[in-house]
Amino acid sequence: MTFKEMLENRESCRAYSDRPVSRDDLMKLVEAGRLTPSGCNAQPWKFIVVDDPEAKKHLCDALVVKDGATGAPFREQVPAYIILVEQPAKVKPMVLDHYGDSQRFAQGDIGMAALNMCYQALELGLSTCILGMNDQQKMEQYFGIPHGSEVRCILAVGYSAKTEPPRKKIRKPLEEVCSFNHW
Ligand SMILES: Cc1cc2nc3c(=O)[nH]c(=O)nc-3n(C[C@H](O)[C@H](O)[C@H](O)COP(=O)(O)O)c2cc1C
Helix, strand or coil, X not given: CCHHXXXXXCCECCCECCCCCCHHHHHHHHHHHHCCCCHHHCCCEEEEEECCHHHHHHHHHHCECHHHCECCCCHHHCCEEEEEXXXXXXXXXXXXXXXXXXXXXXXXXXXXXXXXXXXXXXXXXXXXXXXXXXXXXXXXXXXXXXXXXXXXXXXXXXXXXXXXXXXXXXXXXXXXXXXXXCC
């Protein structure tokens, strides 16, 4: 697949078959995350792979936030998940001097790791959906995540149950999002 084809073929999957994902493949996704670039090479992440049925039950519960809201109504079908947790970033002193915030780049770094994992999944014939919403308190309780280590996103991973070709991308027009040399 060319890179353009990968851009066109990756899509958020919201319907999964019951085919399990091998640990070998899950570890390839983690490796894609681990090799992701990050500000000051701080690598401000930890990846928690969830494929055990009991742990998955807990995760599905934590994907429902207050008042029953969830970004993942399809959560029970997903065979495996990878939780991306933000970690303290050790950045260069000049970054800290300038921004006064060592976590300035961390969310961007984690976003890039998530996307690298999505593309690695695509190469393996797997489908993914990045999930942004979760109940932090439940995540800490169920997975032993230290208080204050924010879960930034959760990657749903599995084999798609979809038979149709990838959806057409809905994106803002190029003119709206790009300009040359000036705003
Ligand atoms: C940070 C982030 C959080 C997201 N959270 C959810 C979510 O909770 N539920 C969901 O179905 N999709 C979620 N998505 C997927 C987006 O809705 C999706 O990427 C966007 O609509 C573009 O569609 P595509 O991924 O199929 O190209 C999330 C994506 C990102 C990057």
